[in-house]
Amino acid sequence: MSATFVVALALEGQLRLDDQPALHRAVALARHQSPGQGKLIVLACRPPDQRLRGPHQRRLEAQALACLRTRLAAAAIPLLHFPQHTTAAALELLAPRVRPQVVLHGQESRLFDDWPLAQETFPRVFGEFRRGLGRAPVPPLPVPDLEDLGGLRLEGPRGWLEADPQADAAAKHILPDPRSAFPFVGDEASGLARLGHYCLDSDGLRHYKARRNGLVGTEFSSKFSPYLALGSLSVRRIWQTVLDYEARRGADDGSEWMKQELLWREFFLWTAQRHGASFGAPGGLQNRQIEWSEDRPLFERWCRGRSGHLLIDAQLNELLSTGYLSNRGRQWVASHFINELHLPWTWGARFFEWWLIDAQPALNTGNWAYLAGVGNDPRSFKGPPRRFDLERQVRLYDPEEMHRRRWS
Ligand SMILES: Cc1cc2nc3c(=O)[nH]c(=O)nc-3n(C[C@H](O)[C@H](O)[C@H](O)COP(=O)(O)OP(=O)(O)OC[C@H]3O[C@@H](n4cnc5c(N)ncnc54)[C@H](O)[C@@H]3O)c2cc1C
Incomplete structure (x- = not known):
């Protein structure tokens, strides 16, 4: 009888089965390399360059993992969850129990x-x-047929095979605000x-x-x-x-x-x-030196939604309560932070990255750097960063002050 051939798919932060090219490769390998003996396991680890996620995003992540675990379980494929470990570290931990012949990595x-x-x-x-x-x-790929690829018997510590109790507790603790634009x-x-x-x-x-x-x-x-x-x-x-x-x-x-x-x-x-690294450096892609005011007490008040500007504080309250903020709201907050408070844009970006429910470092940094006049905004190549006239913006986009009344 030929030996079991184990293929591991490391999700690397890609929590889906649809259009997952690495899953297709894993299935093809498991089926053809060793017909009848190919088995699949799935690892959910911390991608190497990913910082700790903030509370709103962690809640969503726990939901996405729970759904994946159920769908894989239907094909008897284990989902092994290592929230603190990179894939390499998780494979070392797993080694006494299973050594996959091949490890494939999900890509953003x-x-x-x-x-x-x-x-x-x-x-x-x-x-x-x-x-x-x-x-x-x-074009996207469909979900591949997973039949017969499960069933690998794998005993491990409780936390690997079941929901991470800590993440679950955090997820449960933060219920979505009923006013959220992302309920x-x-x-x-x-x-x-x-x-x-x-x-x-x-x-x-x-x-x-x-x-x-x-x-x-x-x-x-x-x-x-x-x-x-x-x-x-x-x-x-x-x-x-x-x-x-x-x-x-x-x-x-x-x-x-x-x-x-x-x-x-x-x-x-x-x-x-x-x-x-230059993409997220204070001088950005333009390597532009700008004097910022490193006023920590002001930054701390701002972080609590107490900047003193009613419109901005309403936006910050929404962000803190729900993790979601409209694109307009993000632009206003960043423009005010940069142009009125003169605080270092990298501080604001880091704060957003922690609180946003859709935090994505490249998009967050790219947008902050753009607005700070150190990134990809062509207007800023030869002049100051673009500045939003907040009074005018409110007249245009929130004339009845619905947002402000909801979040003040
Ligand atoms: C300061 C600042 C920080 C931001 N940080 C993030 C972030 O961490 N993660 C994030 O996903 N988006 C970020 N954005 C971009 C944008 O605000 C959000 O993608 C958008 O508001 C999300 O809501 P939506 O999916 O309903 O967007 P929609 O308007 O429906 O757009 C559809 C999709 O297009 C993409 N998109 C839209 N606007 C942008 C943009 N300005 N830059 C890049 N992609 C865009 C997103 O993938 C979005 O989901 C940021 C914008 C600013 C101004």
């Missing part, structure tokens, strides 16, 4: 597999990036349901361009970001669904604008990868 969901430009020639500006695309995003569950099934609802079953996508600057409620924007940050929804699946919408109803402002925003995400992900 992106529209393109690679971006061929070298660091020196990588576009500094989004428009240039977009014009240089010249190819269509890679949803973070697992894959909920992400796909939201995608179908927003793009196909409601007028969400059709009105996206007109409504995306809203501040209150679930429908002013897609709310895909928390799913994307956890990898419980694939960006290629979103793009494909937008194409399905266009095939049914025709392309319109809403679908075009959604594709544009997904390309912004792609732009920041590749930019962060190409530039490494």
Whole structure:
């Protein structure tokens, strides 16, 4: 009888089965390398470069993991959870019980597999990036058939095979605020349901361009970001669904604008990868030296939502209570932090990264650096950072002060 051939899939923060290329490779290897003897195990570890997640995102992560565990259990495939360990460290712990013959790693969901430009020639500006695309995003893969790949008997400490009690306690402790613009569950099934609802079953996508600057409620924007940050929804699946919408109803402002925003995400992900540490350094990609005021008491008040500016404090209260903030709200808060308080932008970015339910370091840093005038904003290459006139913004986007009344 031939020996069992074990393939481990390390999710690396990609908490879904849909459009998971590494899962396809794992299944193919397990089936063909050793017909009938191939077994799959799945590891959920801390990706090596991932900082500790904040409380709102941890709640969602626990939901996404619970859903995955149930779906894998249906095929008798164990999901081994090592919240504190990297994949390499987890494999060492596992070694006395099982040594997988092959370990495959999940990769962050992106529209393109690679971006061929070298660091020196990588576009500094989004428009240039977009014009240089010249190819269509890679289409998503379906969930592969997992039958017969489970059943590996694996005894381990309780925590590996069951929900992490600490993470669960944290998740339960922080119930979503009923006023939240993101009252949803973070697992894959909920992400796909939201995608179908927003793009196909409601007028969400059709009105996206007109409504995306809203501040209150679930429908002013897609709310895909928390799913994307956890990898419980694939960006290629979103793009494909937008194409399905266009095939049914025709392309319109809403679908075009959604594709544009997904390309912004792609732009920041590749930019962060190409530039490494300078992307998040205080001087940013421009290596620009700016004098900031390192006023810690002011920063501490701001962190508690007590900046003294009613509009900003309402935004911060929403962020602290729910983890979600509209794109407009994020821009206002960052612009005020940078231009009025003159606090170091990296402090604000770090604070956002802890509290945001969709915290994604490359997108967070890219947007903060852009607004601080050290990143990819072409206007800032030769002048000061862009500044939002908050009084005017409120008249435009919250004339009846709905947001302020809700969160003051
Ligand atoms: C200071 C600041 C910090 C931010 N930090 C994050 C972050 O940590 N994580 C995060 O996902 N987004 C971040 N954003 C971008 C944007 O605010 C959110 O992606 C968006 O508000 C999420 O809600 P949504 O999914 O409903 O967005 P929608 O408007 O429906 O957009 C759809 C998708 O497009 C992408 N997208 C939209 N706007 C942007 C943008 N400005 N930059 C890059 N991608 C974009 C996102 O993946 C988003 O889910 C930040 C923006 C600012 C100004």
